[in-house]
Amino acid sequence: MENLLSVQNLTKRFGAVTANDNVDLDVRKGEIHCLFGENGAGKSTLSACLYGYYRADSGVIRFKGQVAELNSPADALRLGIGMVHQHFVLVENFTVLENIIVGSPDLGILLSKSAARRKVEELCLRCGIELDLDREIWQLSVGEQQWVEILKALYFGAELLILDEPTAVLTPQQSDQLFVILDGMRRQGLSIILISHKLREVMQSDRVTILRKGKVVATVETSTTTAEAITALMVGHKVTKRVSDRSVTPGREVLVVDRAVAIGEWGEEVLCDVNFTIAENEILGLAGVAGNGQKELFEVLMGVRTLSSGGFHLNGEAIVAPTSREMLDRGVGLVPDDRFREGLIPEFGIAENLVLGWQRKPEYRRGPFLDRGKINALAAHKIDEFRIVAASADLPVERLSGGNAQRVILAREFLHARGLLLANQPTRGLDVAASEFVYEKILEKRAEGFAVLLASEELDDLLRLCDRIAVIFKGKIMGIVQPGETTLLELGMMMAGNASNLGGQVNDFSSKALRQ
Amino acid sequence: MLELFQGPLFISILAAMVRIATPLLFSAMGELVTQRAGIWNISVEGTMLLGAVVAYVIASSTGSPWLALLVAVLACALLSLILSFVTIVLKSEQFIAGLALNLLASGLTLFWFQTYIIGRDPPKFAGFEAVEIPYLSDIPVLGTVLFSQRVLTYVSFLLPLAVWFFLYRTRYGLEVRCVGENPKALDVKGLSVGGRQCLAIMFGSVMSGFGGAFLMLGYSDRFVPDLIAGRGWLVVVAIIAGNWMPFRVVGAIFIFALLEAIGIHAQVVGVSIPHHVFLVLPYVASLVLLAGLRSRTHQPVALGIPYRRE
Secondary structure, X not given: OOEEEEEEEEEEEEOOEEEEEEEEEEEEOOOEEEEEOOOOOOHHHHHHHHOOOOOOOEEEEEEOOEEOOOOOHHHHHHHOEEEEOOOOOOOOOOEHHHHHHOOOHHHOOEOOHHHHHHHHHHHHHHHOOOOOOOOEHHHOOHHHHHHHHHHHHHHOOOOEEEEEOOOOOOOHHHHHHHHHHHHHHHHOOOEEEEEEOOHHHHOOOOEEEEEEOOEEEEEEEHHHOOHHHHHHXXXXXXXXXXXXXXXXXXXXXXXXXXXXXXXXXXXOEEEEEEEEEEEOOEEEEEEOOOOOOHHHHHHHHHOOOOOOEEEEEEXXXXXXOOOHHHHHHOOEEEEOOOHHHHHOOOOOEHHHHHOOOOOXXXXXXXXXXXXXXXXXXXXXXXXXXXXXXXXXXOOEHHHOOHHHHHHHHHHHHHHHOOOEEEEEOOOXXXXXXXXXXXXXXXXXXXXXXXXXXXXXXXXXXXXXXXXXXXXXXXXXXXXXXXXHHOOHHHHHHHHOOOOOOOOOOOOOHHHHHHHO | OHHHHOHHHHHHHHHHHHHHHHHHHHHHHHHHXXXXXXXXXXXXXXXXHHHHXXXXXXXXXXXXHHHHHHHHHHHHHHHHHHHHHHHHHOOOOHHHHHHHHHHHHHHHHHHHHHHHOOOOOOOOOOOOOOEEOOOHHHOOOHHHHHOEEOHHHHHHHHHHHHHHHHHHHEHHHHHHHHHHXXXXXXXXXXXXXXXXXHHHHHHHHHHHHHHHHHHHHHHOXXXXXXXXXXXXXXXXXXXXXXXXXXXXXXXXXXXXXXXXXXXXXXXXXXXXXXXXXHHHHHHHHHHHHHHHOOOOOOOOOOOOOOOOOO
16 A cells, blocks of 8 residues: 655654654555554644644655645645644634635635535535534534534545544544544545544554654554553553452442532523432542533532532531532532643642642641741642652642642642542543552542542543442433443443433444453 | 604704714724724724824815825724734734724824924815715605715715625635634634734724724814714724624614714704713613623624634
8 A cells, every 4th residue: 555644754842852753654545543642742743743733843744755845734734634633623603614615715705605515515425424514513512513624624635634632522422423434534545643542442543653752662553453552552561450449338428419400601401400429438430521511510519509409418418508618628629620720720839739728727827827838848748649740849830741730639639628529530631640640549539438429531441440420411310320230332322311222223333442 | 852853853863873873884894894803903093083183184285185085094004004013913912902002093193283283273174075866865855864975975884785795705704704713713724814814904994094084074174182082982882782793783883873963963952951961872872782782792702812823
């Protein structure tokens, strides 16, 4: 097979950091080529160089045998390299068609949409995409928005499509659908570079190039390797994934949520009739696609959102019209999903963030003043205990990596919480090692007797960590299941709003990949 | 009070409304395009003032209102380059830049006006005359109200149609709206965001130049420092009140213009309500409109946010 794209000795530096170090990459015509690696391994930088967003410091990029001068995304697009960004670049108030055709040079001064529409419809047909071209983007599901992104690139004549973590925001079923579409494109002779750190996606590619710390570790045919082998290559050593100690059994009930209903900004029910309990030594997982009421549930439990009916009990006491301070005082710890906006004050130092919310505690002050000495001593201790990589305790947390920032939050919450820990997407955006650290700490708390509510989109992780898993969809709990008695497919169906009836026609890529 | 809505006086009020709406329509349609491209240009007031004073100086020294109009518009186009540089190249806060430009324009124009008239009475000049459209101007009521106006008034009434057509029916309009909603979506397709914003700012300033020059050349015979009297700010409010949609903006402007026209005539007729009440009416109306806005906003998502490639 001929090479559509070949990259030789590509190097890209940012200051002292070498993001890509002498990278070689070949992409054949008609293949799905996966770039696999941890955060910061250089996947995104490499793709940014390929679609002209960054200029490589050295190295040669050849496209269709010709040396490609890529000075801007426009250059790449003109050659036939299209990019689908992780965060969609769509105009919410435009229709699907307008989003696809805007900026196209062959529209004529007066928008001649009919010709463009025919071309887009033909593309849809070829790739097996079903979309109403006249709906506006905000009316589409996240999965459909992704297809618009793909169509955009194809409309501009892309022969090589780069997808940056395309399934980060999709349900397992939507991911499967995406892979059906990608497979169709591959058969049309298009090439796809897929950036991912999810094993079950990597296993569906033709070849995989593994990056570690900016260097290519290996390029392998996917059919000749295993998920474990690829992971070991990515991390550089074997990873032991922690699992919950099933011999510890849940004790008395700590949190009881009873028929909780909350109303959103637009009068819609963001939580409808939510019921569940969490006991001592128990992790209750909360599975669901982001935006289905998880955030609102955590806000209610933290006392920053009021329920319109129903209520909850903590340690047997009914909580009425709570404030966030009351919940803190009752020993509730919160790891919010947006760590830099809700978990930390980015401009404050590590030490200050560690006592944030607890600055009035007698231990941290001397009269009306903060006791700097004690706070700094505490910070030094926690930096050590949580292995936070930072030059000093005064370093503003905005300069920390995602993993280290999360450790600051964990350190603070674990120090002050007693009995109940609420963790919303605690490993979002973290690499394997950092995620495992977070899970290790959460499991420690479970062993200590904490009740833990753990919301995550990483279903594999929920299955190995949780005692029970509640699935939330549009503010409703679709069901609470036992990890040992359920499959990814069932979870995925519930996440998409199906309570129990499972169709057999769904392509079960996900569980296949898991078995490998 | 009722006599305001009867017979010749009512026709006169409507005719005044059309006259008052003219400069507002120019400025508002310009500002609308600028804002749809994502730029808050709040220097409409200052730009109109510059247009007016330049028009005055040229008209009174050459005697040609058309030349005056041309130079005034060019001056405003030049002024817009400052805003473009500050907001697009330097990516500064657009409100601050607009405020600064307002201060610059008012200081500059007043200084220039003072030096121009030093040691003499401000010279007078001949402005635009009304042009009656044959046949149409003979229609009762409507003929007087709509078809016995200045040429620029006719232009200003066609302008919203042209702007609507541009924004919604041309490729460039789609691109301009895209810049205001999500500039990156255009940038990744290789089209210049800054270039479009620069042109949109310039179009807005040119239109404000038309508005200011018309205020000067249409109905005054000499320049006074408070000629614009907050109309530039009213335009900004009209955009918001009109929810960034061309014909709704026009609607808001007609409401303002009608209220002002009633105010002027009430003064003449000697209505027992103090005329100051009528003078504040357009501004009160704008506040009420703003507070009463409940529908889904069409404010461009990226309005006022400087575009940077991250």
